[in-house]
Amino acid sequence: MKCIIGLGNPGKKYKQTRHNIGFLVIDELCNRKHLNLAKNKFKCNYEMDMVHQEKVLFVQPQTFMNLSGEGIRPLIDFYKIAIEDIIVIYDDLDLPVGKIRLREKGGHGGHNGIRSLIEHLGTREFKRIRVGIGRPTNAQPIVNYVLQPFAKAEMDDVNHAIMIAADASETWIEKSFNDAMNIFNQK
Numbered sequence: 494m495k496c497i498i499g500l501g502n503p504g505k506k507y508k509q510t511r512h513n514i515g516f517l518v519i520d521e522l523c524n525r526k527h528l529n530l531a532k533n534k535f536k537c538n539y540e541m542d543m544v545h546q547e548k549v550l551f552v553q554p555q556t557f558m559n560l561s562g563e564g565i566r567p568l569i570d571f572y573k574i575a576i577e578d579i580i581v582i583y584d585d586l587d588l589p590v591g592k593i594r595l596r597e598k599g600g601h602g603g604h605n606g607i608r609s610l611i612e613h614l615g616t617r618e619f620k621r622i623r624v625g626i627g628r629p630t631n632a633q634p635i636v637n638y639v640l641q642p643f644a645k646a647e648m649d650d651v652n653h654a655i656m657i658a659a660d661a662s663e664t665w666i667e668k669s670f671n672d673a674m675n676i677f678n679q680k
Contacts, residue, residue, distance in 0.1 A: 494541075494548040496574045497522065497662050498565060500583040500606040502640075503555045511626040512639040514655070515582040515606075516553050518624065521659040523551055535571065536564030545667040550574065559605035562613025580620040580665060581610060582658055584639065588625025591650025593658050595674045596621045620670050622658050 501507065501516030508516075523530060523540065530538040530553055539552040550572060554564045569579065583606055588594055598618040601608040611617050627647075629638040643651050657677060664673040 494550060494572060494574050495578045495666055496550040496552060496569060496572070496580070498552045498554070498561075498579065498581045500558060500561055500581065501553060502557050503553075507640065509642045510640050511643060512558060512584055514584045514624045514626060514651070517655050518582045518622070518658045518662070519551050519553050521655050522662060525659065535567040537568050539568065544663065547666050549666060558609075560609055561606040562609035562611075565610060566613040576614060576616055576619050580622060580662060580670075581607070582622045582624060582662070583607060584626045585623035586626060586628050586635065586639070588623055588627075590625050590627045590643070590647045591654045592625040593654055593661065593677060594623045594625075595661060595670070595678055596623065597670060597674075620665070622661055624654050624658050 497519065499515030499519035501513035507513050526542050526544070528540045528542055528551065530540050530551065532539050536556050537552050537554050539550055541548060541550050552565070552568065554561045556563050583604060585594070597620055599621065600617060601611055610619070626639065629635070661673045661677040664676060
């Protein structure tokens with residue numbers, strides 16, 4: 494079984510914010526499969542389906558971002574999912590809006606959701622899809638920036654990145670993470 498985790502903050506207030514791009518990618522994957530995240534366990538909304546003859550768990554933690562690992566660890570333990578069968582999708586300030594980058598492992602890079610996952614999983618060696626949200630162009634504090642919606646002028650790039658991140662996730666399931674990196678890190 495594989496597990497695709499999109500990071501974000503729960504609630505309508507945060508739904509379309511930069512920090513919720515991981516949730517938006519999970520929403521896209523679920524829309525493609527006509528799924529709802531109807532199940533809730535261990536502070537996570539999730540659904541399971543078959544994708545390319547592989548059982549896949551689609552997950553949105555329902556803790557706030559900086560506590561993401563609290564629900565993920567017990568959920569993957571419950572379903573006996575190996576760390577190498579997990580991919581985490583999240584926002585990245587260091588990538589321009591519309592760009593994605595796949596990595597097999599790494600540190601938290603200042604991202605509190607990833608910091609929580611590393612702490613709760615006990616490893617940095619899990620696959621990631623980083624989705625660019627850019628940095629503020631003014632003196633706006635980062636915390637305010639990530640919790641605001643994308644600008645209208647950015648929406649084409651944002652929607653493109655969501656589609657590409659979803660495509661990369663499906664490529665990982667169907668082929669391998671190396672194949673996904675070779676295809677999508679070059680775009």
